[in-house]
Amino acid sequence: MLSRIGTRLTLMVLLAASTLAGTRNWPEFCGPDGSGRSESKRLPLTWNETNGVVWKTPLHGRAWSSPVVWKDQVWVTTATEDGRKLSAIAVDRNSGRILHDRVLFRVEKPQFAHKFNTYASPTPAIESGRVYVTFGSPGTACLDTRTGKTLWERTDFVCNHFRGAGSSPILDADRLYLNFDGSDHQYLVALDKKTGRTLWETRRGIDYKDLGPDGKPDSDGDWRKAYGTCRLTRLDGVPQLLSQGAKAMYGYDPSTGRELWRIEERTSHSAGTRPAVGFGMAFIPTGWSQGQILAIHPGKAGGVIDANAEIPADSPVQIVWRSKRGVPKKPSLLLVDDLLFAIDDNGVATCWEAQTGKMVWNERVGGNYSASPVAGPGRIYVCSEEGKVTVLATSRTFQKLAENQLGDGFMASPALSGNSLILRSKSALYRIGKN
Numbered sequence: 137m138l139s140r141i142g143t144r145l146t147l148m149v150l151l152a153a154s155t156l157a158g159t160r161n162w163p164e165f166c167g168p169d170g171s172g173r174s175e176s177k178r179l180p181l182t183w184n185e186t187n188g189v190v191w192k193t194p195l196h197g198r199a200w201s202s203p204v205v206w207k208d209q210v211w212v213t214t215a216t217e218d219g220r221k222l223s224a225i226a227v228d229r230n231s232g233r234i235l236h237d238r239v240l241f242r243v244e245k246p247q248f249a250h251k252f253n254t255y256a257s258p259t260p261a262i263e264s265g266r267v268y269v270t271f272g273s274p275g276t277a278c279l280d281t282r283t284g285k286t287l288w289e290r291t292d293f294v295c296n297h298f299r300g301a302g303s304s305p306i307l308d309a310d311r312l313y314l315n316f317d318g319s320d321h322q323y324l325v326a327l328d329k330k331t332g333r334t335l336w337e338t339r340r341g342i343d344y345k346d347l348g349p350d351g352k353p354d355s356d357g358d359w360r361k362a363y364g365t366c367r368l369t370r371l372d373g374v375p376q377l378l379s380q381g382a383k384a385m386y387g388y389d390p391s392t393g394r395e396l397w398r399i400e401e402r403t404s405h406s407a408g409t410r411p412a413v414g415f416g417m418a419f420i421p422t423g424w425s426q427g428q429i430l431a432i433h434p435g436k437a438g439g440v441i442d443a444n445a446e447i448p449a450d451s452p453v454q455i456v457w458r459s460k461r462g463v464p465k466k467p468s469l470l471l472v473d474d475l476l477f478a479i480d481d482n483g484v485a486t487c488w489e490a491q492t493g494k495m496v497w498n499e500r501v502g503g504n505y506s507a508s509p510v511a512g513p514g515r516i517y518v519c520s521e522e523g524k525v526t527v528l529a530t531s532r533t534f535q536k537l538a539e540n541q542l543g544d545g546f547m548a549s550p551a552l553s554g555n556s557l558i559l560r561s562k563s564a565l566y567r568i569g570k571n
Contacts (some may be wrong), residue, residue, distance in 0.1 A: 156305065156518060160229070162205040162558070165259040165304040165437035165508075166410050170367045172470050174552035179512040180569045181527055182538045189542075190556065190567040191232030195225065198398035199256035200506070200547040201304075203558045203565060205229060206262045209281055209398065210551070210558055212565065213269050217253035219246030222271045229553065229564055231267045236284035240339025241275035241291070249300030259304040259549075261312070268312055268329065272301025276314065278332060288332035296320040301406060302363030311335060313366045317381045319357025324379050325344070326393060341440070342384045344401060361385065363408035363466075367482045371416060371434050378418055380407045385420050387434050396480075397453050410508070412469040412476065415491050419457055419469050419476055427463045429478070431456040431479075431493060457493025460484030468508040468549075470516060473531045479505050479518045485528060501526050508549040519546035523561065544568065 143431060159176050164174040180188055197214035204211050210227045210344040220243050226236040249255055260269045273296075295318040303315035312329040316322070322340040327333065344360045351355040364380035377390040382405045387396040398450065407423035417431050421510070430443060435452040446453060462478050462485075471479045476490040483503045487496040503520030510517050515537060516528045525543045528533035543561030551558040556569030 138425065147252050147292065147499070160205060160207055162203070162552045162553050163202060163263060164261040164306050165202055165365050165549065166468055167510065168553065170306070170365075170410055171399065171412070172244075172468065172508060172549075173472065174510070174512045176552060176555055177434045177513050178555040179515070179552065180555075180557060181515070183540050183542065185542060193227055193234065193565045194559070195233040195565055196564060197221075199254045201256050201560075202259040202507075202548040203551045204260050204262045204267070205248070205551050205553040205558060206264065206267075209235065209262075210565065211260050211262055211267050211269075211281075212548075212560060213256040213258070213260060214269070215255035215271070216279070219243055219249060220513050222256060222274060223312070224267070224269050224277075224284075225259070225293075226267075226281065226284065229558075229567065230364075231296075232468075232567065236286055240269065240277050240286065240289070241271065243273075243274050246274070247297055247300075249297070253300035255300065255303065257300060257302045258406075260470075261305045261307045261421055265306060266329070268305050268307070270301070270305050270314060272303075273316065273318075274299050276305070276327075276332075278329070290327070290332050293325070294321055296357070298357040304365040306366050308368055311390070313368075313377060313390070315362065315364065315366060315379055316363075317360070317362035319360050322362075322381055324362060324388070324393070338388065338393035338395065340380070340384070341382045341386070341395050342396055344382070354466045358424075359405045361406050363406065365410040367411045367413060367418075369413045369418070371418070371530070376409045376434070378413070380409070380411065380420060384405060385411075385422070385430070385432070387420075387438060391445065393436070398440050399432060399436050399443050399453060399455070401428075401430075401443040403444065404428070406465075409464060409468040412471040413469045414489065415532070417490075417543050419471065419490070421463050421469065424465050426460075427465060429459045429463050429469070431458070456491075459488065459493060459495070461495070462498055464505070466506045467518075470509045470511055472511050472516070475530065475532070477509065477511075477516055477528075477530070479509050481505055483520065486535070487516065487532070496532050499534045501528075501536070504526060510550050510552055512552060517550055517557065519550060519559065521545045521547060525559070542568075
């Protein structure tokens with residue numbers, strides 16, 4: 137009898153430990169499935185530099201990549217301001233102590249990067265035993281998380297990132313997916329995550345030759361440039377890789393790279409967000425210039441449609457609703473239950489009914505925003521470039537629950553790990569919560 141009780145207790149402890157480890161993990165940009173959400177019910181609400189900070193670890197270099205977490209490790213990338221040294225850093229989640237700090241690539245002649253961007257803006261992807269980092273065409277690598285050693289690397293991808301790389305890698309069971317949308321080449325690839333070998337490469341289907349402003353030939357790379365991160369999902373039961381390039385949103389077969397459908401948005405460019413998914417739809421901000429939010433229903437079979445033209449009723453791709461108000465250029469959208477939330481670049485927060493597009497509220501929070509919002513039960517965290525973290529209620533009524541000032545500004549998006557927030561400011565990494 138005692139042995140059976142002991143066995144049951146051991147199983148309960150192991151299950152609890154497994155559950156805790158699962159809630160700790162934040163394996164890629166916008167979290168476990170790209171949704172930006174955590175189910176932890178004990179996330180912190182208020183803090184400042186002297187209260188609620190478990191640890192603060194200064195980071196060298198200049199980088200906007202977001203932190204990722206696997207069990208007791210937090211990983212980020214960084215770079216020298218001139219882009220000649222590209223590095224990966226691992227920090228102990230419990231203590232903030234630096235575990236690994238490695239220069240992975242040395243670049244003799246770095247490409248140009250806009251002063252608003254950095255040479256280490258793409259966020260890593262992590263899983264048990266391995267972390268995958270990319271700096272765009274200068275280099276992509278897979279590291280052993282225990283030793284920090286390089287398991288494989290690729291430096292042969294060709295892309296002029298024009299204003300710097302921004303797209304982050306994502307993982308599935310066997311593959312690592314990457315976007316390359318520059319002024320010269322626009323394509324995406326799937327790599328064998330074990331070896332780094334290319335499984336498929338697909339060039340963007342849109343013709344960029346006559347897609348500049350006012351329909352004139354494009355001499356400005358911005359109109360071919362994009363910064364977005366892919367999203368794996370199932371729509372109408374069909375596995376799809378959603379990938380946003382300049383001037384179009386695409387659905388691909390993740391196993392082959394075959395284009396299934398695309399929606400062209402020729403009046404906008406330089407998309408930089410990650411799609412939200414729910415109710416059989418994908419929710420997508422289309423980018424800069426005359427950007428809008430599209431709620432699209434792709435269907436099982438695809439085609440090519442113009443987002444600004446009349447769409448036939450029998451088209452397999454449909455735009456369910458659209459909004460030209462509250463459109464973010466850099467922060468991703470956040471779907472919580474039946475509500476869609478956004479914080480735009482200029483600090484205006486908006487809530488829509490996800491299925492209808494009806495605006496529920498639209499309120500100014502203040503500040504400037506590049507980081508994507510994240511959510512726990514009942515609350516949303518938005519991090520400003522000035523260092524303010526505002527906590528909003530996930531409700532049909534606009535409610536500001538708290539304001540917290542910290543650090544020297546946030547360009548990176550937060551990670552939610554267990555009952556803590558992992559925040560990267562412009563110069564340091566923080567763990568906020570209880571130890």
